[in-house]
Amino acid sequence: xxxxxxxxxxxxLAERAxxxxxxxxxxxxxxxxxxxxxxxxxxxxxxxxxxVAHLASRVAPGVDVVFLDTxxxxxxxxxxRDAVEAVMDVNVITLTPRQSVAEQDAEYGPKLHDRDPDLCxxxxxxxxxxxxxxxxxxxxxxxxxxxxxxxxNTPVVGWDARRQKVxxxxxxxxxQADVDAYVAEHGVxxxxxxxxxxxxxxxxxxxxxxxEGEDARAGRWAGRGKTECGLHG
Numbered sequence: 001x002x003x004x005x006x007x008x009x010x011x012x013l014a015e016r017a018x019x020x021x022x023x024x025x026x027x028x029x030x031x032x033x034x035x036x037x038x039x040x041x042x043x044x045x046x047x048x049x050x051x052v053a054h055l056a057s058r059v060a061p062g063v064d065v066v067f068l069d070t071x072x073x074x075x076x077x078x079x080x081r082d083a084v085e086a087v088m089d090v091n092v093i094t095l096t097p098r099q100s101v102a103e104q105d106a107e108y109g110p111k112l113h114d115r116d117p118d119l120c121x122x123x124x125x126x127x128x129x130x131x132x133x134x135x136x137x138x139x140x141x142x143x144x145x146x147x148x149x150x151x152x153n154t155p156v157v158g159w160d161a162r163r164q165k166v167x168x169x170x171x172x173x174x175x176q177a178d179v180d181a182y183v184a185e186h187g188v189x190x191x192x193x194x195x196x197x198x199x200x201x202x203x204x205x206x207x208x209x210x211x212e213g214e215d216a217r218a219g220r221w222a223g224r225g226k227t228e229c230g231l232h233g
Contacts, residue, residue: 010159011161014157015158017032018158022155022156026171026174027058029170030056030059030060030168033166033168034059040138041064042066043139044067044139044140045065045067045081045084046067046068046077047078047080047081048077048190048191048194049179049189050088050188050189051179051182053090054188057090061089064090064091064136065091066095066132067094068096068129070097070124071100071124072101073203073204074191074193074204076192077191077201079192080191080192084189095128097123098127099123104120104123113205117221124203130163136165137165138165138166138167141168143171144169147200148216155169156168156172157169197209199216199219206220207220
């Protein structure tokens with residue numbers, strides 16, 4: 001069987017699972033992923049919260065949780081990662097870009113995130129994740145449909161054409177209220193910045209607090225007409 005045939009079959013599998021699991025619970029979506037892909041499945045987390053990591057750890061103790069350390073994170077985000085690693089039954093894997101911030105500044109000039117945020121995201125997020133997911137066939141995200149218009153059609157299971165992998169979004173149908181209820185019920189770790197006016201947490205230079213009534217992602221790349229880093233688009 002050729003690589004194209006293999007990917008074609010997996011694509012069909014993902015699309016069928018997306019239809020079949022549309023109304024399944026988040027644990028059941030994750031259980032399908034673990035049963036289907038085993039160790040070739042991982043969870044990715046920005047450490048805004050550890051909800052999906054917690055859900056996955058209950059289905060598959062010791063599951064790999066992949067975190068991107070861009071070099072620009074808030075101290076609170078790194079602290080959340082360390083806390084998750086310490087208290088949850090998961091295997092945290094930290095990915096880093098090829099260049100340090102200083103090396104990137106030397107090649108592209110300081111504060112690339114201000115001058116060309118798309119390139120900065122590509123260098124510090126998209127490329128490292130592309131390389132970090134090489135050994136996996138499927139990956140889980142914490143994307144939710146209610147977060148922004150660009151995420152409104154997120155399937156619970158879909159095909160990541162760019163990476164040629166299955167993409168699982170077990171809480172795609174959840175609302176913020178569902179997340180809050182799960183966190184409260186299970187005492188799940190969350191980034192302290194969420195209690196300090198931040199509704200969505202990314203890299204420090206490109207993230208601000210949001211005003212009451214603003215979209216949850218309004219604090220990301222504010223004023224730049226940019227709402228996604230490129231990991232999911």
